[in-house]
Amino acid sequence: MKFGVVVFPGSNCDHDCHHVLKNVLSKDVTYIWHKTTAVDDDVDCLILPGGFSYGDYLRTGAIARFSPVMAEVEQFAKKGKYVMGICNGFQILCEAGLLPGVLMMNNSLKFICKNVHIRVENIHTPFTSKCRKGEVLKMPIAHKDGNYFVDESTLKRLEDNGQVLFRYSTPDGDVSSKANPNGSVANIAGVVNAEGNVMGMMPHPERVCEPILGGTDGLGIFTSIVEFLG
Amino acid sequence: MRFNVYVTLKRGVLDPQGKAVMDALHSLHFGEVRDVRVGKFIELNLDGLPEQEARARVEKMCQELLANPVIEEFRIEEVRA
Structure with missing residues (x-):
């Protein structure tokens, strides 16, 4: 099993993702520069970092969506291999059309950097299988454009297909507008594509994978895909 | 040949930036302002293509990059010297 972390000019969470996979989970992981036009065959999962x-x-x-590597990422996803986009990675996957919707400017117009709570909505995916249904995870967001938007018919399709992975909630798991930090439609913090192999989320699980960093609630997302790829 | 491209949020998509600008205008006693929508203005200078072809290519630029069709629409205007 091998992971690849894509590095764009301006990526700044690439090392965090690499660190979690290499040092916390002892997995094989490589950086992939955005000018690359061939991703090695032995890579099973790509991460587009924040x-x-x-x-x-x-x-x-x-x-970034037109970086040379993105044609390769699209092919990679089409083959049914696994892709995770975190924060800016989620925004790029939406722009590329690999995930539905778009991340608009926060309704407060402010950059928000703080811990939030998200409720796990679907555990039957390669990215959430190690979580419990309805489990509330605490992890940081750090963005100005995290206001997820899809039109009504797309939203209905996402809900019906179980494509909503995470919703912003209170610490008790209550999904309310009070718990919505950025105005996202239906409090959505993360989604998966219809095929189930491409996911994106605004919060940063890679920042909470060790007790010394204040929590381990992000670990489940990485251990899910690790176990899945087994 | 010059084209002006206006990229705006679709009607129905909330524009918190426009709302903030409206609130500021109201506080400056421009109470008559009923709605503000903030968009982007992009000026394109093109080299040597017949007008119709140039316009078609600008249209394509808008669809592929300059606007995101999920939330935005665009208007193209040719600027005659």
Whole structure:
């Protein structure tokens, strides 16, 4: 089993993801520079990390989406291999059309950096199988554009297919507008594509995988995919 | 040849930035302002293509990169010297 962490100019969570996989979970992991046009065959799961690729110019992820490596990421996903996008990675996957929707500016117009709670909505995916249904995870968000938007018909399709993975909630798991930090439709914090092999989320699980960093609630997401790839 | 491209949020998509600008205008006593929508203005200078082809290509640029069709719409305007 091998992971690849894609590095765009402006990525800044690439090392955190690499560290979790290599040092916390002892897995084989490699960096993949965005100019690469061939991802090694032995890579099973790609991670698009957080950051501010291309300075968020035009729209978040809009330029990164045309990086040379992205054609390869699309092929990789089409083959049924696994892709995770975290924060800016989620924004890029949406722009690339690999995930539905778009991340708009927070309704407060502010950059928000704080711990939030998210409720796990679907545990029958390769990215959440080690979580418990309804489990509430505490992890940080750090974004200005995390306001997830899809139109009504797409939202219904996501809900009906169980494609909503995480929702912002209170510590008790109550999904309310009070617990919604950025205005996301239906409190959505993370989704998976219809095929179930591409996921994106705004919170940062890679930042809470060791007690010394204040928590381990992010670990379940990585151990899920690790166990799945077995 | 010059084209102006206006990228705006679709009607029905909330625009918190526009709302903040409206609130500021209200506090400056421009109470008549009923709605504000903030968008992007992009100026494109193109080299040597017949007008119709140039416009078609600008249209394609909007669809592929300049606007995100999930939330935005665009308007193209040719600027005659």
